[in-house]
Amino acid sequence: MRIFAALAAGLLLTGFGMAAAQPAMPGAELLPEGAGRDTTLRVCTGCHAPDVIVNRTQKAAPWSDVVQAMVEKGAEATPDETAQIAAYLKKALPETPA
Numbered sequence: 001m002r003i004f005a006a007l008a009a010g011l012l013l014t015g016f017g018m019a020a021a022q023p024a025m026p027g028a029e030l031l032p033e034g035a036g037r038d039t040t041l042r043v044c045t046g047c048h049a050p051d052v053i054v055n056r057t058q059k060a061a062p063w064s065d066v067v068q069a070m071v072e073k074g075a076e077a078t079p080d081e082t083a084q085i086a087a088y089l090k091k092a093l094p095e096t097p098a
Ligand code: HEC
Pocket: 040, 043, 044, 045, 046, 047, 048, 052, 053, 054, 055, 056, 057, 058, 059, 066, 067, 070, 071, 073, 074, 075, 076, 085, 089
């Protein structure tokens, strides 16, 4: 029995180790450095990975509207942080007219 417990613990540990070794989040590398990037990654990846942001379908929607919509869905950010995020995304992933 003990050996099983030890094996299970070992498997769990290697599992966690591998998860930690993976790149943080799919799409994070597509967000360029810049003021507001850290805040964006912290606030905006609780519900979906950054690739949802990078590969958004409504590319013409102003980022300030998108950020506001996410706050209404439950994203937690102060008004200062939402402004930072919207400004960062506008620069990093410019809106493209439809
Ligand atoms: C409380 C959960 C939650 C948080 C936090 C959140 N989102 Fe979302 N987001 C969603 C859901 C659910 C969807 C898919 C449904 C939709 O598009 O309305 C989505 C979809 C998106 C899309 C895709 C829309 C498209 O045009 O394809 C973008 C872009 C986006 N989120 C940006 C953000 C940004 C920027 C933040 C940080 C301010 C953020 N999200 C934080 C829940 C969240």
